[in-house]
Amino acid sequence: MSKLNNLQDVYLNELRDLYNMETQLTKALPRIAKSVSHPELKTAIENHLRETEHHVERLEQVFELAGQKVRGKKCTAMEGILEEGSTLMSMDINDNALDAAIIGNAQKVEHYEIASYGTVRSWARQLGFDDQAELLEETLSEEKAANEKLTQLATELINEEASQGESAFEMSHDGFEGSSRSRSRR
Numbered sequence: 001m002s003k004l005n006n007l008q009d010v011y012l013n014e015l016r017d018l019y020n021m022e023t024q025l026t027k028a029l030p031r032i033a034k035s036v037s038h039p040e041l042k043t044a045i046e047n048h049l050r051e052t053e054h055h056v057e058r059l060e061q062v063f064e065l066a067g068q069k070v071r072g073k074k075c076t077a078m079e080g081i082l083e084e085g086s087t088l089m090s091m092d093i094n095d096n097a098l099d100a101a102i103i104g105n106a107q108k109v110e111h112y113e114i115a116s117y118g119t120v121r122s123w124a125r126q127l128g129f130d131d132q133a134e135l136l137e138e139t140l141s142e143e144k145a146a147n148e149k150l151t152q153l154a155t156e157l158i159n160e161e162a163s164q165g166e167s168a169f170e171m172s173h174d175g176f177e178g179s180s181r182s183r184s185r186r
């Protein structure tokens, strides 16, 4: 892309970033769904994969409305978050603990997407691209709902199950036993 001169140019640049972000997700989500154990979490991830495929199509519509070719631009931030998820999956980790950790990683993905869609939606409105803003708003709402679903699964189900079993680390609620130093720090 040549020099970016104004809001319209950074808007297009960000749309390309988003397009790449969503396509990275369509490739990563099937593997993530496979790695988790809890059926409700698996279903939620599979549902979000279908939504994500729709997000890709919606972005294609936005490019079309903008009179621009559909093009992505590597989103290194999403690549990094997904890489962290892959690292979790390759660790020696209990199934329930992995489910909890994967939710944490998936929520980083959702928060990043929510920030990005919120920005481009506002830019589209500012630029008077109302139809594009509406499409971006639809996806933003679905990302927020997906994030809330993950919060619900974690707090009502997964975190409790992941709390069972013996820990690999000895941790306490009030610092090192008998250590006045750790106490005075609080």
Ligand SMILES: [Fe+2]
Residues within 6 Å of the ligand: 022, 051, 052, 055, 113, 139, 143
């Ligand atoms: Fe999405």
